[in-house]
Amino acid sequence: MVGRMCGRFTLTVADLAALAREWAAEVDAALAARWRPRFNVAPGDPHPVLRGRGGARRLEAAAFGLAGPGGKLLLNARVEGAAGRPAFREAWAARRAAVPADGFYEWEGPAADRRPSWLHPRAGGTLLLAALCGDAPGGGPAFAILTTAANAEVGRLHDRMPLLVPPALLDAWLDGPPPALPAPADGVLAVRPVSPRVNSPANDDAACLAPPPEPLQRALF
Incomplete structure (x- = not known):
C-alpha cells in the first residue's frame, strides 16, 4: 500500500450554486462565479468547504492543507487521536467542516509505476x-481531511480512508459538541482504475478519469 490518504480528490459538478442548494447552504457569489469542475484537487489547492455559521450552513473557499510544525503541510488527521493532538485540538472543538467531493484517488504499485484508482459513490x-479548519502556511483559511480505518473497497489499496459525514449528522458535525461519526459502510463506494494522467497534479481535466491504457487495465484484473 502506497500513497498518502487522502491526498487527491475530485468534485466534478459544474454548478456549485446548485450543490450549495442541495445542502441548504449559502455560497459566496464570487466563489460560485469562478468555480470550475475539479478532476484532481491536490495539496495547496483552494476548494469549497461547508462550515456552520450561527446555525446556518455556508460554502466557503479554503486551501487543502494546514500549516504544521516546521513548515509541514498537514493534509490529514486520524480521527482516533485528533481531539488530543495539539495541531488539531482547537479545530476539533470549534472549527469542523465538511468537504464536498464526488470521489478520491488511491494508488497501488511501486513508486516508479503508480497505478491510480478512483473511488466514488456507487449510487x-x-x-x-x-474535515478540520485552520490556517494555510501562507495565511488564510485551510483544511485537513479526517481519516478512519478503510472499508472493504478502499482496504485493498490503503488501510485508511476519508471519514464521511452522514447528511443526518451534518448540522451536529458543523456546530456544537462533535458527534461520533459512524465508520464508512462496506458497499457504498465503487472502485475503477483511471488514467495515469492523474499522477501529476498539473493535470486537472476530465481525461484524468479516463480508463488506463489497455495493457495496464488488463494487468489490474
Whole structure:
C-alpha cells in the first residue's frame, strides 16, 4: 500500500450554486462565479468547504492543507487521536467542516509505476468528507481531511480512508459538541482504475478519469 490518504480528490459538478442548494447552504457569489469542475484537487489547492455559521450552513473557499510544525503541510488527521493532538485540538472543538467531493484517488504499485484508482459513490452523488479548519502556511483559511480505518473497497489499496459525514449528522458535525461519526459502510463506494494522467497534479481535466491504457487495465484484473 502506497500513497498518502487522502491526498487527491475530485468534485466534478459544474454548478456549485446548485450543490450549495442541495445542502441548504449559502455560497459566496464570487466563489460560485469562478468555480470550475475539479478532476484532481491536490495539496495547496483552494476548494469549497461547508462550515456552520450561527446555525446556518455556508460554502466557503479554503486551501487543502494546514500549516504544521516546521513548515509541514498537514493534509490529514486520524480521527482516533485528533481531539488530543495539539495541531488539531482547537479545530476539533470549534472549527469542523465538511468537504464536498464526488470521489478520491488511491494508488497501488511501486513508486516508479503508480497505478491510480478512483473511488466514488456507487449510487452517484456527492460525499461529505469530515474535515478540520485552520490556517494555510501562507495565511488564510485551510483544511485537513479526517481519516478512519478503510472499508472493504478502499482496504485493498490503503488501510485508511476519508471519514464521511452522514447528511443526518451534518448540522451536529458543523456546530456544537462533535458527534461520533459512524465508520464508512462496506458497499457504498465503487472502485475503477483511471488514467495515469492523474499522477501529476498539473493535470486537472476530465481525461484524468479516463480508463488506463489497455495493457495496464488488463494487468489490474
